[in-house]
Every structure is written in C-alpha cells, then in structure tokens.
Amino acid sequence: MTTVLITGANKGIGLELSRQLTERGDEVIALCRNASPELRALGVRLFEGVDVTDRAALENVSRGLGDTRIDVLINNAGIFENETFGDLDFERIRRQFEVNALGALQVTSIMQSHLAQGSKIILMTSRMGSIDDNGSGNYYGYRMSKAALNMAGVNLAHDFRAKGIAVAILHPGMVATEMTGQHGIPVSESAEGLIARIDELRLQDSGGFWHANGERLPW
Secondary structure (H helix, E strand, O other): OOEEEEEOOOOHHHHHHHHHHHHOOOEEEEEOOOOOHHHHHOOOEEEOOOOOOOHHHHHHHHHHHOOOOOOEEEEOOOOOOOOOOOOOOHHHHHHHHHHHHHHHHHHHHHHHHHOOOOOEEEEEOOHHHOOOOOOOOOOHHHHHHHHHHHHHHHHHHHHHHOOOOEEEEEEOOOEOOOOOOOOOEOHHHHHHHHHHHHHHOOHHHOOEEEEOOOOEOOO
C-alpha cells in the first residue's frame, strides 16, 4: 500500500486527491487547518489544526507519525491573492511567500525523516510562476511566490537525488475551485492528471516542471 501525505487536504484539489487516492487503495494522511465534512467522510488519517507555516504543529505531526514511511509527500497547501502594481499590499504578498514557498519547504524539511529511497516529493505550483510564460503581469505575490517554489523544487531535486527520492513540480491547470471562483476544468480531471504524473515520476526526471496533462512547462 502506498502512503501519501497531503497538505491543504480539506477542499479543492487536496480533497479530490485524497478522494481518488483513497478510492484506489492508497493510505492518505491528510493535513489541514480545519477539516471539512467531505474530508472526514473519506476516513483518512487526519491531522487537523495544521498550518504549513506553523513549525510546532508540523513537528507534532511528525512525532504522531512515528516510524511511518511516506511514499509520496504532496505539498498542496497554498493561497491566492491578486495584486496589481497600483494595489501592492506587502503584508498580503509576504503571507503568500510564507505559505506557498516557505511552507512547502518547511513541510519537506520536517517530514524528511519519513522519506526513504523511492519516495516522491510533489510541489503543487502554478504556471503563473513561470517567468517565460508571463504574458499579462499582475498577481505579484502569487506569481513571485510560485516562482520561488519552483526554484525550491529544483534545489530539492539536487539535494534528494543521492537518496533516491524524486521531486516533481506540478501545475494542476486552471481548475474550478473556490480559489479560482469555480472557473476552469473539473477538479476530478485535474486530480486524475496529477496522479498520473506522480505515478510515472522517476528519479531521472526529478526536478521537472509539468502541467497535469503531461505538458512540460517553460521556466
């Protein structure tokens, strides 16, 4: 049985990943701040009251896992705000960095003792973190924090390669969730693509930046 830890598992993509992985027989460890009824109904191993910026809470989770091996660590938790240059809220931008980039790095750092050869680290990023693909500007905090997350993913790929642990930087697509105002593809379709990319990830591909549909994305 594959054991998968997912942050931000209470809704949206995190919830759907939890559902599909549970349905196929994987063991899901779900981390979130406040569990939704839908997440509770899945019967996953649940750690509630966990913010990815809260080191003490994450360390409690690690202790609670004991000697559990994590086969797939999915850093899914993230927040989205829209800042234009004329409306730069630096506290809001800073919060996006703390959650989207530093949060994922902190989770990986604390959970590394549960990873072993053959494990996989997944960073849920966005195409909006691509510098080459930026054709519209705006979204300062989100774009910058996701670009930082992408760089963290490449660094992690280098650091974990010798341990036999692969890293993937994945864009779920424009998905119809609360974050996007329900605009985009069905969340079930995105989750299916993400799971396919995770399943096919091999060490020789570590550090790549992919769309859920399998397209290699520009940096």
